Amino acid sequence: MVTPPERNYINGFATIQRKTLEVRESVMESVIEQVTEFLHSNRTNAEQTLAEFLAIPSVSADPKHRADVRRAAEWVAQFLSQMGLRPEIVPSEIGHPVVYAETPHREGVPTVLIYGHYDVQPAEDPTLWESPPFQPTVRGDAIYARGASDDKGQVLTHLLSVRAWYEVTKSWPVNFKFIIEGEEEVGSSALEDFVDKYRDRLTCDCIVVSDGNQFGPGQPAITYGLRGIAYFELRLTGPNRDLHSGSFGGTVTNPATALTMILGRIMGQDGRITIPGFYDDVVPLGDEERRRLRELPFEERAFWATLGVESALGEPGYTVLERRWARPTFEVCGLWGGYQGEGAKTVIPAEAGAKISFRLVPHQAPERVRQQLLAYLAQICPPGVRYELVDLHASPAVVTPLDSPYIKAAEMAVKAAFSAPPVFTREGGSIPIVGLFQERLGADILLLGWGQDDDNTHAPNEKFSLTDFHRGTLASAYLWDFIRKVAKSHET
Amino acid sequence: MVTPPERNYINGFATIQRKTLEVRESVMESVIEQVTEFLHSNRTNAEQTLAEFLAIPSVSADPKHRADVRRAAEWVAQFLSQMGLRPEIVPSEIGHPVVYAETPHREGVPTVLIYGHYDVQPAEDPTLWESPPFQPTVRGDAIYARGASDDKGQVLTHLLSVRAWYEVTKSWPVNFKFIIEGEEEVGSSALEDFVDKYRDRLTCDCIVVSDGNQFGPGQPAITYGLRGIAYFELRLTGPNRDLHSGSFGGTVTNPATALTMILGRIMGQDGRITIPGFYDDVVPLGDEERRRLRELPFEERAFWATLGVESALGEPGYTVLERRWARPTFEVCGLWGGYQGEGAKTVIPAEAGAKISFRLVPHQAPERVRQQLLAYLAQICPPGVRYELVDLHASPAVVTPLDSPYIKAAEMAVKAAFSAPPVFTREGGSIPIVGLFQERLGADILLLGWGQDDDNTHAPNEKFSLTDFHRGTLASAYLWDFIRKVAKSHET
Numbered sequence: 001m002v003t004p005p006e007r008n009y010i011n012g013f014a015t016i017q018r019k020t021l022e023v024r025e026s027v028m029e030s031v032i033e034q035v036t037e038f039l040h041s042n043r044t045n046a047e048q049t050l051a052e053f054l055a056i057p058s059v060s061a062d063p064k065h066r067a068d069v070r071r072a073a074e075w076v077a078q079f080l081s082q083m084g085l086r087p088e089i090v091p092s093e094i095g096h097p098v099v100y101a102e103t104p105h106r107e108g109v110p111t112v113l114i115y116g117h118y119d120v121q122p123a124e125d126p127t128l129w130e131s132p133p134f135q136p137t138v139r140g141d142a143i144y145a146r147g148a149s150d151d152k153g154q155v156l157t158h159l160l161s162v163r164a165w166y167e168v169t170k171s172w173p174v175n176f177k178f179i180i181e182g183e184e185e186v187g188s189s190a191l192e193d194f195v196d197k198y199r200d201r202l203t204c205d206c207i208v209v210s211d212g213n214q215f216g217p218g219q220p221a222i223t224y225g226l227r228g229i230a231y232f233e234l235r236l237t238g239p240n241r242d243l244h245s246g247s248f249g250g251t252v253t254n255p256a257t258a259l260t261m262i263l264g265r266i267m268g269q270d271g272r273i274t275i276p277g278f279y280d281d282v283v284p285l286g287d288e289e290r291r292r293l294r295e296l297p298f299e300e301r302a303f304w305a306t307l308g309v310e311s312a313l314g315e316p317g318y319t320v321l322e323r324r325w326a327r328p329t330f331e332v333c334g335l336w337g338g339y340q341g342e343g344a345k346t347v348i349p350a351e352a353g354a355k356i357s358f359r360l361v362p363h364q365a366p367e368r369v370r371q372q373l374l375a376y377l378a379q380i381c382p383p384g385v386r387y388e389l390v391d392l393h394a395s396p397a398v399v400t401p402l403d404s405p406y407i408k409a410a411e412m413a414v415k416a417a418f419s420a421p422p423v424f425t426r427e428g429g430s431i432p433i434v435g436l437f438q439e440r441l442g443a444d445i446l447l448l449g450w451g452q453d454d455d456n457t458h459a460p461n462e463k464f465s466l467t468d469f470h471r472g473t474l475a476s477a478y479l480w481d482f483i484r485k486v487a488k489s490h491e492t
Numbered sequence: 493m494v495t496p497p498e499r500n501y502i503n504g505f506a507t508i509q510r511k512t513l514e515v516r517e518s519v520m521e522s523v524i525e526q527v528t529e530f531l532h533s534n535r536t537n538a539e540q541t542l543a544e545f546l547a548i549p550s551v552s553a554d555p556k557h558r559a560d561v562r563r564a565a566e567w568v569a570q571f572l573s574q575m576g577l578r579p580e581i582v583p584s585e586i587g588h589p590v591v592y593a594e595t596p597h598r599e600g601v602p603t604v605l606i607y608g609h610y611d612v613q614p615a616e617d618p619t620l621w622e623s624p625p626f627q628p629t630v631r632g633d634a635i636y637a638r639g640a641s642d643d644k645g646q647v648l649t650h651l652l653s654v655r656a657w658y659e660v661t662k663s664w665p666v667n668f669k670f671i672i673e674g675e676e677e678v679g680s681s682a683l684e685d686f687v688d689k690y691r692d693r694l695t696c697d698c699i700v701v702s703d704g705n706q707f708g709p710g711q712p713a714i715t716y717g718l719r720g721i722a723y724f725e726l727r728l729t730g731p732n733r734d735l736h737s738g739s740f741g742g743t744v745t746n747p748a749t750a751l752t753m754i755l756g757r758i759m760g761q762d763g764r765i766t767i768p769g770f771y772d773d774v775v776p777l778g779d780e781e782r783r784r785l786r787e788l789p790f791e792e793r794a795f796w797a798t799l800g801v802e803s804a805l806g807e808p809g810y811t812v813l814e815r816r817w818a819r820p821t822f823e824v825c826g827l828w829g830g831y832q833g834e835g836a837k838t839v840i841p842a843e844a845g846a847k848i849s850f851r852l853v854p855h856q857a858p859e860r861v862r863q864q865l866l867a868y869l870a871q872i873c874p875p876g877v878r879y880e881l882v883d884l885h886a887s888p889a890v891v892t893p894l895d896s897p898y899i900k901a902a903e904m905a906v907k908a909a910f911s912a913p914p915v916f917t918r919e920g921g922s923i924p925i926v927g928l929f930q931e932r933l934g935a936d937i938l939l940l941g942w943g944q945d946d947d948n949t950h951a952p953n954e955k956f957s958l959t960d961f962h963r964g965t966l967a968s969a970y971l972w973d974f975i976r977k978v979a980k981s982h983e984t
Contacts (some may be wrong), residue, residue, distance in 0.1 A: 056548060227738060229834045240800030245823045246719060246921025249851045250815035251795070253805040256824035256846075259758060262757020267749060269874070303743070308732030312876040313745040323742035331737045332748035333839050334831035338824065339847055344723045344884040346849060346921070354752075355831055359741045382761070383826050384804040392836040429738025429838070 008419075027250035032481045033166045039161070039473055046160050046473065047143070047155030048467060049079075049276035051136040053118075053152050054145040060096050060119035060186045069096045069182050070116040076180045077101075079159055083166040087178070090198075100194075102201065103172045110483050111175035113204040113443065114162075115433065116155025116211060117184035120147035121458050125319030128460035148464035150457035151323045154210040154450050155180060156468065161476035173480040177204055181433075184211075204443045206406040206483065209434060210472065212449025213252050215296070215425055220475075222410050225325060225426030226434060228397035230369045231333075233390040234259070234377075235353040242338075243348040253384030256337035256352040263354055265380055267330045271313045273358075275376045278328070279362045285318075286328050293321050296423055324369045325426030329359045355392070356471070359428065366394035373478050395435040397428070406442045409482035414448070417475035448475070493737045524658045524973045531653070531965055537653050538965065539635070539958060543569075543628040545610075545644045546637040549854060552588050552611035552678045553558070561588045561674050564610040568672050569593075571651055575658040579670070582690075584682030588674030592686075592695065595668045597924040602975050603667035605696040605935065607656075607925065608647025609676035612639035613950050620952035629911075633957050640956035642949035646702040646942050647672060647977035649961065653968035665972040669696055673925075676703075680925045687932050698898040698975065701926060702964065704941025707917055708789070712910045712967075714902050714969045715939035717817060717918030720889035726751070726869075727845040734830075735840040745876030748829035748844040754879075754921060755846060757872055759822045763805045765850075770820070773855045777810075777818050785813050788915055817918035821851045847884070851920065858886035887927035891918070896936045901974035906940070909967035915974045941966070 010307035039046070059065040073096065077087040080101040087101035096119060105111075123133035123146045131137035136145035143153070144193045165173050179202075181191055195202060215221040238255035239248075268274045285293075300320045304310060314323045323329070337352025339345035358369055374389060381387050400407055402424065414422040427447070438445055450472035531538070550564035551557040565588070569579040572593040579593035589610060597603075615625035615638045623629035629897035657665050671694075673683055685695060707713035726731070730747035731740075760766045777785075792812045796802060806815045815821070829844025831837035848863055866881060875880050892899055894916065906914040919939070930937055942964035948954045 069555060201968040229738070231838070238801060244921060245825055245849055246721065246851060248816070249821040249823050249920055250806060251804060251812045252799055252817055254823050256827045257822065259827070260752040260755035260824060263752035267753065306746055308728060309744055309876050312743060313874040314742060320743045329741040330749065331741050331746050331840060332752060332830065333737055333837060335748045335751070335827050335829040335844060336832045339826035340828045344847065345825060346723070348823060355836065357737055359738060372948055382805040384801050393570055402872065428741055429736060
């Protein structure tokens with residue numbers, strides 16, 4: 001369920017702030033003090049646990065590592081059983097299992113679903129690594145290993161914090177459900193089936209995902225929005241064979257030329273998408289959210305300089321961050337047709353094609369965008385060529401309203417653990433599984449990335465700051481406490 | 493030298509027709525009768541000569557055949573020496589030699605330059621040939637061998653006819669210059685230097701090229717126009733690396749999207765080219781020429797059906813043949829950028845590119861089109877990307893005015909030899925060497941293709957009809973006679 005358009009993501013923020021000030025007095029009571037003390041005195045042990053987890057080469061893309069992936073699933077299940085749970089290792093039909101666990105349900109207590117993944121990217125060329133990818137090595141403040149930041153180190157912060165609560169209280173501060181999967185790096189193909197199959201058991205109030213980055217070093221962030229996506233392949237066919245462009249140029253429609261005529265029209269010269277109705281469902285940015293986005297430390301010229309450009313075509317009236325996080329886009333991700341080699345070949349190709357994507361924002365439904373695109377293609381495709389639109393990928397946008405009590409709880413928890421108030425950001429990309437969760441489970445999403453942009457996820461020498469690892473664990477421990485309190489205060 | 497725009501290609505036709513009727517009475521005199529009789533009685537010998545020429549595997553593209561190419565040059569030189577000439581084998585710096593010969597210059601007699609090539613395309617997979625490509629084999633009316641139609645069989649018709657004149661008269665009916673090159677199939681790269689170096693010696697009134705096809709079986713054609721070409725590679729660069737289309741979509745200009753926006757604008761929705769000034773120099777089609785083109789046996793729907801399409805985007809107000817032969821076009825010959833593989837990759841590519849060509853008509857100068865394109869690119873390129881335009885190929889259009897006495901001579905010669913009046917056609921493609929000749933030598937061009945569309949040039953089982961071979965030789969013999977007579981009549 002995407003937020004209805006009339007709901008302002010900032011509204012109610014002041015109200016909640018007042019309420020939380022009232023409850024803050026009672027927050028630092030003895031139980032949370034005991035939990036944080038437990039975490040503090042077990043830091044070395046936590047790092048050893050992380051190293052143990054990282055040493056398992058659970059590369060989901062590589063069939064050679066199938067047994068290792070299984071071993072990582074068992075490692076997670078074993079860990080969950082240490083906090084009084086009876087985890088299930090749910091096999092996937094063709095892939096790797098999901099580890100699922102839940103605490104006994106208590107009424108009147110919020111239910112939190114924790115999602116993460118135990119599989120990792122391939123390590124590729126080991127010679128590019130300063131230390132072997134599956135021999136976790138601490139250098140400076142960071143631990144280096146494949147999966148350190150993506151996602152073993154991050155998901156472990158939540159496992160460690162729940163275990164700490166369990167150690168101290170022999171119970172759980174809120175109801176927990178854990179989905180730790182083993183196919184995130186290969187497309188989470190089995191998870192949709194899993195969610196459908198377990199749907200009744202997955203009911204929850206909020207979903208916590210730590211599989212991303214902070215805004216910058218020392219600057220934690222709460223990501224409250226992700227763009228959706230509708231990704232297609234557009235194929236154009238014209239004459240039944242390649243033709244000589246001299247003998248035939250002017251007599252037939254050239255599919256490569258036609259492709260550029262079609263695609264070149266989808267984005268107007270002003271950077272706006274020209275598909276009729278495309279912006280109809282777009283939730284406008286509120287003044288308050290725009291103000292907050294403008295306050296983020298972000299310099300457009302400096303950002304462009306890192307990319308080697310001086311300016312950009314973009315939707316007029318919006319800042320770069322607004323275009324990146326909160327406005328839909330059209331992108332040509334791939335393009336082909338005719339002769340791509342050296343020199344000149346005078347050919348009219350028989351076909352041409354493109355990979356195209358639209359990044360979507362609330363409330364754009366991918367299916368509606370697809371229908372609008374099809375209608376537009378029917379209108380603008382020149383005569384003499386046929387087109388085919390192939391669906392490759394679709395996922396709706398996700399936004400958690402900023403007046404959600406869970407957002408407030410996360411803000412307080414992060415502030416307490418990181419000694420810095422988090423900034424509120426959105427993401428330009430989509431996390432399909434998050435879209436699926438929000439669609440099927442209708443819960444608020446908390447995206448709490450503890451990583452940094454230079455963690456080298458998906459690259460050699462992946463790392464994770466141990467300071468962030470411990471801060472994340474601490475923030476997670478606070479989060480459960482704030483969630484039960486803010487949720488209760490929000491109810492009243 | 494391209495024909496000045498004020499010169500109408502049809503004008504003067506009636507005048508010449510009248511004049512030629514007057515001279516026709518004296519045409520069938522004894523010399524030409526003797527020459528044609530000589531050709532007739534030497535048919536078998538001519539076929540053997542052709543087979544001998546075809547047996548030399550003079551594949552210019554293949555270094556293994558270097559000695560064979562040289563052997564073919566020597567074969568041509570040897571043949572030319574049989575008609576009283578002293579041919580030169582002019583070496584090319586890196587490639588294959590040009591065979592050049594000229595008759596002693598006689599004042600008051602027209603000078604004809606005969607161009608052809610003795611090199612052939614590779615024969616590629618020999619298993620696809622019904623008889624070995626370099627073992628000339630007669631099946632039915634045709635001789636099968638690589639080079640049969642392109643161009644050994646066709647160029648030989650002129651060598652045989654000049655030799656016949658020499659045998660009969662011990663002289664030559666007009667002044668001849670021969671350029672028979674060995675690099676046509678690999679781009680004629682050395683010929684420009686040759687033409688510049690020999691320029692003073694190459695002065696001529698008319699250039700005869702037989703390296704193409706008739707309009708159809710039993711329907712000879714005189715091609716009086718070729719389109720020119722300006723061919724470029726357009727390269728666009730944006731960010732300094734490939735970017736994730738989610739995280740960065742909307743913040744930078746996507747070079748692949750920008751490429752489609754640029755190329756998609758060059759041809760308007762109505763099929764007209766939108767570059768300012770592009771049509772300024774285009775010589776309009778005259779009413780008389782349009783009428784003649786419309787009379788050609790050509791069915792647009794049937795033509796499209798052979799290509800598997802039902803319609804085409806094209807410049808409004810012109811027939812398909814007019815668009816093909818006498819109107820300029822814009823074509824995207826190649827297109828690339830980003831991800832071209834299976835499935836979806838969410839990428840903003842760092843660069844994208846295209847091969848693009850403009851087919852040109854008189855009086856469009858390729859260099860002026862290039863300047864117009866550059867000015868247009870500066871105007872329409874979106875911000876945030878840089879472009880580079882690489883020249884790959886340029887050649888002006890060629891049109892021989894239909895009131896040229898040489899066109900008239902060719903019409904009479906073809907009619908006499910083929911027992912059918914030729915149709916007058918233009919070609920959509922360009923023959924760069926012909927453009928070069930007309931530009932440097934300023935002579936009228938006669939394109940007299942004796943081949944057929946199904947001759948499989950550049951394909952397995954290349955063939956050439958022996959009937960067309962002999963008719964072509966006969967037409968060539970008549971041509972020299974008509975040229976000297978029509979030219980004389982035209983002078984008066």
